Amino acid sequence: MAAAATSLKHLKISPKEAHTATIIFLHGLGDSGQGWLPVAKMLWSSFPNVKWILPHAPSISITLNGGMRMPGWFDLSSLDNLTDSRYDDEKGILTSIAAVDDLIQKEVDAGIPENRIILGGFSQGGVVSILTALTSQRKLGGVIGLSTWVAINHKVEELKSAHAAETPIFWGHGTADPVVNYEYGQESVELLTKRLGFPLLPPGQTFGRPGIRFESYRGMPHSSCPEEIEHMKAWITEALK
Numbered sequence: 001m002a003a004a005a006t007s008l009k010h011l012k013i014s015p016k017e018a019h020t021a022t023i024i025f026l027h028g029l030g031d032s033g034q035g036w037l038p039v040a041k042m043l044w045s046s047f048p049n050v051k052w053i054l055p056h057a058p059s060i061s062i063t064l065n066g067g068m069r070m071p072g073w074f075d076l077s078s079l080d081n082l083t084d085s086r087y088d089d090e091k092g093i094l095t096s097i098a099a100v101d102d103l104i105q106k107e108v109d110a111g112i113p114e115n116r117i118i119l120g121g122f123s124q125g126g127v128v129s130i131l132t133a134l135t136s137q138r139k140l141g142g143v144i145g146l147s148t149w150v151a152i153n154h155k156v157e158e159l160k161s162a163h164a165a166e167t168p169i170f171w172g173h174g175t176a177d178p179v180v181n182y183e184y185g186q187e188s189v190e191l192l193t194k195r196l197g198f199p200l201l202p203p204g205q206t207f208g209r210p211g212i213r214f215e216s217y218r219g220m221p222h223s224s225c226p227e228e229i230e231h232m233k234a235w236i237t238e239a240l241k
Contacts, residue, residue, distance in 0.1 A: 008099050010055040013040055016048035021116040021141070021240050022107045024053045024100065026125025028147075030070045032056045036122065039224070043233055047240070053103060057124075060092070073124045082184045085154040093151055096128045097135065104138065118239055120144030120170075123180055123222065127151045133167050134196070135159045142168040142209075142239040144232060147180050147222055150188040157195060165197040169212040170235040172228045174220025182216070189214050207238030
C-alpha cells in the first residue's frame with residue numbers, strides 16, 4: 001500500500017443518538033463531499049446511531065480533462081478502457097486508499113469496531129471504496145459501489161486480503177450510464193464473482209454476508225435515483241444489524 005497518508009478534509013454528520021457505527025462515502029470526479037450531503041441527510045434519521053463522513057478529494061491534474069485540476073481520487077486518461085488496468089493511475093489509487101484507511105483508523109481509535117464501519121462511493125469514489133475493502137486487512141461491515149468499476153484488476157488477486165470475499169457488497173449501476181458504461185459494472189461484478197469468489201445474491205435478496213447485491217436501474221444515467229437510495233438503505237439496515 002502507499003506510504004504516508006494525507007489527512008482528508010471532510011464533512012461530518014454526527015449521529016442523532018449514541019455513536020455505534022460510521023459510514024464513509026466518497027464522491028465522484030470533480031465533486032466534493034457536499035455532493036452527497038443531501039443523501040446522507042435523507043438517511044440520517046433512519047440510522048440514529050450512525051456518523052456520516054463525506055471526504056473531499058484533493059485537487060489534482062486530470063488527463064481526461066486536458067490536465068485541468070479538479071477534485072479527484074486519482075488521474076483518469078480515458079473513459080473508453082476503464083476495465084483495462086494498463087491505463088490505471090495505480091499510484092494515485094493506492095494513495096487514496098491509504099488516505100481513506102487513515103479515516104477508518106480514526107473511527108477505530110474512537111471505539112467503533114471495524115465491522116460497524118461501512119465504506120461507499122460513487123464512480124471514482126466507488127473505485128477507491130471497493131479496492132480498499134478488497135485489499136484491507138480490516139474486516140469492514142460492508143462496501144457500497146455506485147456507478148463504478150474495479151480498477152487495478154490485473155493484480156487484484158495478488159493484492160486482495162485473505163478474507164476479502166467475506167465482505168458484503170451493494171453495487172448499483174444505471175443501464176444508460178454514458179460515463180462509466182454499464183458493461184464495465186457488469187464486467188467488474190463478474191470479476192468479483194468468478195475470480196475472487198464473491199457469491200452473487202439472487203434477485204430480490206436484500207443482503208447477504210458474504211454476497212454481492214447487484215442492482216441495475218433501467219434508463220438511469222451517471223447518477224443515482226430514489227429507488228437506488230431505497231435499496232441502499234435496506235442493505236445498510238441489514239449490514240448494521
